Amino acid sequence: MTTDTRPRKLVCLTGFMGSGKSTTARLLASQLGWPNIDLDKRITEAAGLSIPEIFARKGEAEFRRIESEQLARIVAEAVETQKPRIVSLGGGTIAQPQNLALLREHGAVLIWLRCPIEDLLHRCAQITDRPLFRDEASFRRLYEERLPTYELADYCVDSHAEPPRVVEQILALGIFPKVTV
Ligand code: S3P
Numbered sequence: 001m002t003t004d005t006r007p008r009k010l011v012c013l014t015g016f017m018g019s020g021k022s023t024t025a026r027l028l029a030s031q032l033g034w035p036n037i038d039l040d041k042r043i044t045e046a047a048g049l050s051i052p053e054i055f056a057r058k059g060e061a062e063f064r065r066i067e068s069e070q071l072a073r074i075v076a077e078a079v080e081t082q083k084p085r086i087v088s089l090g091g092g093t094i095a096q097p098q099n100l101a102l103l104r105e106h107g108a109v110l111i112w113l114r115c116p117i118e119d120l121l122h123r124c125a126q127i128t129d130r131p132l133f134r135d136e137a138s139f140r141r142l143y144e145e146r147l148p149t150y151e152l153a154d155y156c157v158d159s160h161a162e163p164p165r166v167v168e169q170i171l172a173l174g175i176f177p178k179v180t181v
Contacts, residue, residue, distance in 0.1 A: 009084035015113035025088035113159035
């Protein structure tokens with residue numbers, strides 16, 4: 001008998017805005033037959049507002065508070081059910097030390113989807129729902145600031161590729177039970 005209450009596999013995708021976390025998580029989860037949880041989606045559901053609305057009406061500090069609260073809920077669900085799951089984090093989630101500490105404490109596996117800044121810029125410039133994408137200079141600055149945090153992840157894959165190729169790289173890490181596709 002074990003007193004270890006950690007979830008068997010809490011696998012979290014991290015990386016900067018535009019690195020493909022949500023799409024990759026969805027594909028990966030469906031190939032594994034695991035549930036997929038999107039932290040940004042949980043935040044918008046909890047707040048009853050879109051992410052740009054939360055930032056505009058309540059400010060970033062409140063967004064970060066809800067983000068930590070929802071992350072704690074996701075971790076608690078994983079501990080309670082002892083079922084594996086794939087979680088796509090927000091680009092700033094693990095930049096909050098208490099979030100990273102919580103994930104570490106519960107044995108979460110962190111996979112960094114690393115993508116060249118030029119690709120991220122290109123992808124994010126086409127989408128208008130990212131309040132932290134203000135202009136190219138601040139985007140580049142935030143990316144540089146966040147890099148040391150992403151480097152703390154357990155694994156890193158190249159997300160310059162199309163999502164199915166990114167999933168292949170993740171499956172090749174050898175951290176999942178064998179899947180037949
Ligand atoms: C953020 C990234 C966003 C979202 C919010 C803040 C960040 O998620 O959580 O706009 O701090 O980098 P994505 O990385 O999924 O765009």
